[in-house]
Amino acid sequence: MQLTKLEIKGFKSFGDRVVINFDEGITGIVGPNGCGKSNVVDSIRWVLGEQKVKSLRSEKMENIIFNGTKNRKATQMAEVSLSFKNTKNLLPTEYSNVTITRRYYRSGESEYQLNGVTCRLKDITSLFLDTGIASNSYAIIELGMVDNILNDKDNSRRGLFEEAAGISKFKIRKKETMRKLSDTDADLERVEDLLFEIE
Numbered sequence: 001m002q003l004t005k006l007e008i009k010g011f012k013s014f015g016d017r018v019v020i021n022f023d024e025g026i027t028g029i030v031g032p033n034g035c036g037k038s039n040v041v042d043s044i045r046w047v048l049g050e051q052k053v054k055s056l057r058s059e060k061m062e063n064i065i066f067n068g069t070k071n072r073k074a075t076q077m078a079e080v081s082l083s084f085k086n087t088k089n090l091l092p093t094e095y096s097n098v099t100i101t102r103r104y105y106r107s108g109e110s111e112y113q114l115n116g117v118t119c120r121l122k123d124i125t126s127l128f129l130d131t132g133i134a135s136n137s138y139a140i141i142e143l144g145m146v147d148n149i150l151n152d153k154d155n156s157r158r159g160l161f162e163e164a165a166g167i168s169k170f171k172i173r174k175k176e177t178m179r180k181l182s183d184t185d186a187d188l189e190r191v192e193d194l195l196f197e198i199e
């Protein structure tokens, strides 16, 4: 699987549409302090579904929308699209090219898309489960994360190995199933109460 393209529009310092193509090999982003290099990484984290604004170096979600400059008006929406070439069918989908998109409006509304079709965040996270690509996965390593891994803060090292070993999805499914079982238990108790009342 290869990352092929990143499109950013109205996200943080990117008022205009910016397209970054990732060719084969290593792509480096260089520029002076404050020019937006880390914002590029934030945009990747965000489109993958990051919900914690602190991880995006912001105080509130609205702050990720381009705020304008002296000469430019602020935008009403942030939009990021990330494209992958699904070589080796690593992603469980029939598409050979996969593009995920996230939009966020000042009104607070947001939208996710998979190849141009509106979907849920869950569809995107499920698609990338155990591929090593996620907003909090080892695909994006920042300074703080290196410290956390070395200090094994919050069992972070174990989480890393579980993701690499491909067992995260089973743990998530187990958690979902346990929740459904507990809901069903609660429903059964309610039915028993009702039966008792009727009798």
Ligand code: ATP
Binding pocket: 011, 012, 013, 014, 031, 032, 033, 034, 035, 036, 037, 038, 039, 040, 063, 064, 065, 066, 067, 068
């Ligand atoms: P350094 O090399 O110092 O780490 P950098 O190139 O990584 O810098 P970033 O941290 O990505 O730079 O970008 C910081 C810039 O992004 C600041 O100038 C800040 O004003 C701008 N910025 C952040 N959020 C917004 C926003 N919502 N609207 C407009 N500009 C923004």
